[in-house]
Amino acid sequence: MTIKKRLLGWLADAALILYFVFALFPIAWMVILSLKPTNELFSTYFSFSPTLDGYRTVLGDSEGIPFVRFFVNSLVVSLGAVALSLLVGLPAAYASARWRFKGSENLMFTLLSFRFAPELTVIIPLFVLYQKLGLFDTYVGMVWVLQLVTLPLIVWIMRSYFADLTPELEQAALLDGYSRKQAFFKVAIPLVKPGIAAVSLLAFIFAWNNFVFPLILTSNEAQTVTVGALSFLGGDRPKYNLTAAAALVSVVPPLLLALTIQRYLVRGLSFGAVKS
Amino acid sequence: MGWRLALRPYVLIVPALLLTCGILYPFGLGLYYTLFDFSASKPQPDMVRFENYETVFTQEAFWNSAWVTVLYAVGAAAVETVLGVAVALLLHRSTIVGRVLEKILILPLMIAPVIAAIIWKLMLQPSVGVINYLLKPFGLGGVQWTDTPTGALLSSIAVDVWVYTPFVAILALAGLRSLPTSPFEAAAVDGAGWWYTFRRLTLPMLWPYVLVAVIFRFMDSLKVFDIIYALTEGGPGDSTVVLQIRAYLEAIRFQRYSFGISYTIVLWAVVYLAAMVLVKHLGKIQRKAAEVK
Numbered sequence: 001m002t003i004k005k006r007l008l009g010w011l012a013d014a015a016l017i018l019y020f021v022f023a024l025f026p027i028a029w030m031v032i033l034s035l036k037p038t039n040e041l042f043s044t045y046f047s048f049s050p051t052l053d054g055y056r057t058v059l060g061d062s063e064g065i066p067f068v069r070f071f072v073n074s075l076v077v078s079l080g081a082v083a084l085s086l087l088v089g090l091p092a093a094y095a096s097a098r099w100r101f102k103g104s105e106n107l108m109f110t111l112l113s114f115r116f117a118p119e120l121t122v123i124i125p126l127f128v129l130y131q132k133l134g135l136f137d138t139y140v141g142m143v144w145v146l147q148l149v150t151l152p153l154i155v156w157i158m159r160s161y162f163a164d165l166t167p168e169l170e171q172a173a174l175l176d177g178y179s180r181k182q183a184f185f186k187v188a189i190p191l192v193k194p195g196i197a198a199v200s201l202l203a204f205i206f207a208w209n210n211f212v213f214p215l216i217l218t219s220n221e222a223q224t225v226t227v228g229a230l231s232f233l234g235g236d237r238p239k240y241n242l243t244a245a246a247a248l249v250s251v252v253p254p255l256l257l258a259l260t261i262q263r264y265l266v267r268g269l270s271f272g273a274v275k276s
Numbered sequence: 277m278g279w280r281l282a283l284r285p286y287v288l289i290v291p292a293l294l295l296t297c298g299i300l301y302p303f304g305l306g307l308y309y310t311l312f313d314f315s316a317s318k319p320q321p322d323m324v325r326f327e328n329y330e331t332v333f334t335q336e337a338f339w340n341s342a343w344v345t346v347l348y349a350v351g352a353a354a355v356e357t358v359l360g361v362a363v364a365l366l367l368h369r370s371t372i373v374g375r376v377l378e379k380i381l382i383l384p385l386m387i388a389p390v391i392a393a394i395i396w397k398l399m400l401q402p403s404v405g406v407i408n409y410l411l412k413p414f415g416l417g418g419v420q421w422t423d424t425p426t427g428a429l430l431s432s433i434a435v436d437v438w439v440y441t442p443f444v445a446i447l448a449l450a451g452l453r454s455l456p457t458s459p460f461e462a463a464a465v466d467g468a469g470w471w472y473t474f475r476r477l478t479l480p481m482l483w484p485y486v487l488v489a490v491i492f493r494f495m496d497s498l499k500v501f502d503i504i505y506a507l508t509e510g511g512p513g514d515s516t517v518v519l520q521i522r523a524y525l526e527a528i529r530f531q532r533y534s535f536g537i538s539y540t541i542v543l544w545a546v547v548y549l550a551a552m553v554l555v556k557h558l559g560k561i562q563r564k565a566a567e568v569k
Contacts, residue, residue: 013373016366019359020377023384026395026438029406033398042404084295092292095285116547117303118499120523121540124533125302125309147295155292180284209388211502216528226388230506233394240398247394251387258386262379269385269443270450 070228081146097162161195198264316531349497360444393506425515451485
């Protein structure tokens with residue numbers, strides 16, 4: 001019995017490791033591919049002389065693709081979208097967690113329902129609209145549409161954080177002579193700070209990873225890395241090492257964030273889904 | 277003072293709502309456009325009422341796209357559910373191996389799906405891709421992964437599975453960890469086997485969590501775009517032209533704006549109906565699970 005059990009245990013571990021090989025191999029392979037010199041791309045597979053030339057080319061604009069600018073663009077529009085969503089999303093989340101009022105559930109569901117709408121439904125009218133208003137290929141235009149990704153996420157997750165706070169804490173503050181505003185900023189906000197940090201990073205990652213909005217609503221000036229990484233696949237000769245390097249550079253921010261705040265991310269992801 | 281108090285929640289929500297309206301406006305505009313024959317070749321459009329929708333539904337291309345979309349969504353959601361729950365169960369045993377691996381479970385989920393598709397595209401190249409290289413010893417060195425209709429569909433589902441299985445696993449793991457322990461202790465005392473416990477206790481109690489994950493994954497897969505765009509662009513032929521890709525081709529590539537939007541409106545309606553049915557089902561399942569507890 002114990003031998004059988006131990007054997008089953010090993011089998012389970014082996015199955016787990018097999019899944020993680022499937023999950024991690026593509027990332028590892030990108031690292032290998034990105035270090036290959038151009039002339040060894042199609043020859044020997046695992047033995048080659050590694051070089052950083054791929055990264056130099058990608059980061060040095062020498063293929064005519066301003067990848068560093070795309071990277072900065074991604075930073076600007078993702079941070080912008082998160083900041084704006086926090087600004088309007090935190091009060092909304094707080095209000096909907098604290099007070100049951102007419103239509104509150106419907107309003108919240110409407111916010112969430114945008115997650116289910118096909119992006120292209122709004123993008124095409126926005127494309128026409130942006131051309132007219134001069135917002136096409138601009139930071140303002142990109143920040144504006146990335147709300148679609150970041151705002152519902154922030155409102156829904158922060159709502160459950162606020163709901164977990166007992167109202168007594170703020171009531172005590174009110175009795176101490178705080179105004180409602182002070183109670184919100186000096187009592188409620190500091191208590192949910194970890195939640196705000198986690199949801200901001202999650203929203204940042206989602207905004208950073210978005211592809212459809214920049215694909216259609218930018219062309220060059222405000223283009224982001226997710227679209228930019230594809231451009232290395234074009235051209236007459238396939239430049240696999242450059243594509244791999246570009247792909248890796250573009251996943252560095254989300255992966256670093258994910259590794260540092262892994263525990264909170266998991267909580268955020270499951271909150272957003274389970275509590276809705 | 278009373279009315280100010282009553283108004284406060286609305287005041288706090290108004291800014292978020294205004295931003296939301298910023299999205300509702302183009303949505304309404306899109307809906308309005310579909311009543312016209314607005315395209316690049318016809319910038320001064322005529323009102324055609326529901327002609328765009330009639331064309332959509334009578335087109336063979338639409339039904340092909342709808343079929344491909346359903347195959348993709350069902351296939352991806354099904355594999356992700358089974359694999360995700362299996363990974364969660366294995367991680368829940370919390371051996372040393374599991375505890376180490378759990379920390380990196382989230383990584384594929386953090387990579388943009390379009391980047392994941394690029395990565396897989398490089399690995400699946402028939403002549404120089406690493407997958408065929410690794411398969412060569414098994415006599416399978418020349419598989420044309422994304423160049424055959426079935427292969428292209430399976431490959432794109434594989435990318436979806438790679439990216440989103442961790443999502444299902446995380447939700448299932450959160451669910452497993454929130455289950456009450458007493459029924460399991462009772463079952464162990466009664467000498468119930470693993471399979472019996474799994475079927476009669478774990479699965480029914482876990483199902484609501486899994487179903488939430490399935491709903492999210494199924495809805496999202498119905499409107500897949502980036503993975504297909506980067507991996508196959510809908511080809512070969514029409515074999516992977518899911519609805520959002522078709523809408524993109526019509527509206528952006530061929531610049532038939534109204535017609536393209538009609539496609540997305542139809543897709544939007546389908547996603548909504550599917551969501552309603554699934555959420556209703558979720559309610560039933562949750563009540564049932566509460567009974568088991």
